[in-house]
Amino acid sequence: MRLLVFGSTGQVARELKRACPQEWETHFLSREEADLSDPEACASAVCDVQPDVVINAAAYTAVDRAEEEEQLATLINGAAPASIAKACADLGIPLLHVSTDYVFDGSGETAFSPDHDTAPLGAYGRSKLAGEKAIAQAGGNWLVLRTSWVFSAHGNNFVKTMLRLGKERESLGVVDDQVGGPTSAASIAAALLTCAKSMVAGKTGGIYHFAGTPDVSWAGFAEAIMDRAGLDCRVDKITTADYPTPARRPANSRLDCSAIERDFGISRPDWRNDLDAVLMELNL
C-alpha cells in the first residue's frame, strides 16, 4: 500500500505515522514539501507520488486567528482540499479528509447526525465547510471524517494548555456551557486507517462523525485533566459570556457517531482511557 498524507507535524499526522503498518510505503508531506496555500502544488504532489490512497491531515486550525485571516484559512481548508480531491478523482484513488464539529451552529442538545444542516458560527468552520463541499463536488471516492476537540501529547491542544495552566494557577475559569466529545489524535489515526483500508478494497465513503465518549463540557474535561494529572488546580465553571473570544464556538458539539459504527465497525473511544495514555506519554 502506498499512502500519501498531507501533513507531517500536526497531531493527527504524527499519530498516523505511528499507526501505519511497517510494510506500507508512506509519504508524509510537510508544509515545505506541499504548502496548502498553493493548491496546484498539492494536486501535483498527488500525481508525483501516484499513491493508492490519500489522507489530508493538514489544515489551518487557529480558530480565533481565522477571524482575521479568513481568506488564508479558506485557501488552506477549502481550495487545497478541492484541488487534492480533483487529483484523486482523476487518478481513481480514495481521499480521506478530516473535518470538524465547528461546521454546525451548536443549537439544541441532541447529537448532530452527518446529514444535519450545517451553519458554521465562525471563519474556521466556514473554511472547513468549504473544503467538505468542494470534496463532495469533485466526485471520486471520498470520506470526510468530522471529529472534535482533538488532543495528543504533541502540538497545541486543550489538554496541553490545561496542564500548563494547572501548574501555574490555583484556580482556572473554564466554560461549562459548551459540550462535546474530546477525541485523541491516536484514535482518529486508527479510524482513518481502518476506513482507508476498506476504501482501497472498494468501499464507498461519505460524511462520517467520529468523537470520543462520554460527551462533556470543557470544564468537565478540564476537571478530569487536573484530576488524572494530579494537579492541585480548582476548575471554576463559567459561561461562554464570561470568556470572550474573537470566534464564536458551538454550545452543542455532540456528534452522532452511529454511522461509522454501522458501516465500518468503529465505536466511539472512551477519552478517559486515551487521556491516561497521553498523560503517560508525557510522564505524568
Ligand SMILES: NC(=O)C1=CN([C@@H]2O[C@H](COP(=O)(O)OP(=O)(O)OC[C@H]3O[C@@H](n4cnc5c(N)ncnc54)[C@H](OP(=O)(O)O)[C@@H]3O)[C@@H](O)[C@H]2O)C=CC1
Ligand atoms: N485540533 C482540533 O481540535 C481539531 C481538528 N480537526 C481537524 O483535524 C485535522 C487535523 O488537525 P490537527 O492534527 O489537530 O492539526 P494541528 O493543528 O495539530 O496541525 C495542523 C497541521 O497542518 C499543517 N498546516 C497548516 N497550514 C499548512 C499549510 N499552509 N501547508 C501545509 N501544511 C499546513 C501544520 O503544519 P506546520 O507544523 O508547518 O504548521 C500542521 O502539521 C484538521 O483538518 C483539523 O481541521 C477537527 C476537529 C478538532
Ligand SMILES: Cc1cn([C@H]2C[C@H](O)[C@@H](COP(=O)(O)OP(=O)(O)O[C@H]3O[C@@H](C)C(=O)[C@@H](O)[C@H]3O)O2)c(=O)[nH]c1=O
Ligand atoms: C484556555 C481556556 C479555554 N477556555 C475555553 C475556550 C473554548 O471555549 C474552550 C476550548 O478552548 P480551545 O482554545 O482549545 O478551543 P478551540 O481551539 O476552539 O478548539 C477547537 O479547535 C478546532 C481546531 C476544532 O476543530 C474544534 O473541534 C475544537 O477542538 O475552552 C476556557 O474557558 N478557559 C481557559 O482557560
Ligand SMILES: [Mg+2]
Ligand atoms: Mg485551539
